[in-house]
Amino acid sequence: MIFPASDTLLAPAPASTVDPEEPDFVVVDVETACARVSSICQIGIVGFRQGREIFAFETLVDPRDEFSTFNIRIHGISPEHVAGKPTFGDIHGVISRHLTGRVTVAHSNFDKGALSAACRLGALDLIETTWLDSVRVAKRAWPQLSSHRLNVLSRHLGIRHRHHDALSDARAAGMVIVRAMEETGIDLQGWMARPGKPGKAPSAADEGPLKGERVAILGEPRDGALAQFLAGAGARVLTSVGATTTLLVISARQPYGRWVTAEAQHRKAEQLGVAIVTEAELRTRLGADGRGPVRA
Structure with a gap:
C-alpha cells in the first residue's frame, strides 16, 4: 500500500500551533478519490521561509464521493481511511487561512483546479491566492531533464519524497522552488514575474560585419x-x-x-x-x- 503509516502523518495543525513567521510561500498538494477533481481525499500544505519549512498541515478528507480503483492504486487511500474524517467544507476555513493572500505553489495546475472545483461544489468562497506552478519553474531551472514530474525531480535533486502522499508531495514541490532559486539566482519575485511579449526586432543596419546574417x-x-x-x-x-x-x-x-x-x-x-x-x-x-x- 502506498498510503503511509499513521506515525508518519502530521495531524492537522490548529491555528494556535502554526509558526507565527510569515512564509515567503506556501505549497499545497491534494489527492483525489476519483476522476472528479473535486473529490479531494487528502490535502497537504507546507509553508517555507528563507529556504526552510516553518509549518505543515495535513489531513485526510471525506470527499463524499466514490473511490475509483485506479485512484486507490495510485495513492493507497480507500473509503475506510477517510471514514469519520472532516469534509472539505469542514476544513475550508483552515485551508483559506493558510493560502489566502500568499504565494501558493503547486506542481502543475491540478491542485489549483481541484480546490476551485471543491469550493464550487460546496458553494464555498473561492480561495484568493497567487499561484506559482513549480513545473514551469523546474522546466526553466533544469531544461536538460526529459521529465519534470515531481518524483523525477526529487531523485535528481536528492529530495526525500514519497510520491502521491499529499504532505510529502507538497514538501518536495517546495524544495524544488528552493533549489531552483539556488541554482539560477532568480528570487521568488523573479519566478513570479511573467515575461512580457517581446517587442518588434530592430531593423538591420544597411552595412556592417553581420550583413547577410x-x-x-x-x-x-x-x-x-x-x-x-x-x-x-x-x-x-x-x-x-x-x-x-x-x-x-x-x-x-x-x-x-x-x-x-x-x-x-x-x-x-x-x-x-x-x-x-x-x-x-x-x-x-x-x-x-x-x-x-x-x-x-
Missing part, C-alpha cells in the same frame, strides 16, 4: 540590448531558430546556466547545422571597433 538569440528577447547590437552590425534578428537561420547567439544574460545546451533552440540549431556562438565570443570576433570578422 540571419541571427536568433538564446536567453534574451528579440528587442533587447543584444538584438540592438546585432542589428546595428547589419544582422537580421529572427524570432527563433529556423531553416533560414545562419547564426545562434547565446546571450551573456541567459538564465539557463550550464544547461543552456539542453534548451530547445540550442538543440534545434545543432540539428540544423546552424553556427552557435556566445555573445562574448561574437563581440571578441567583431573587435573593439565592431568591424572585425564574424566567424573564426
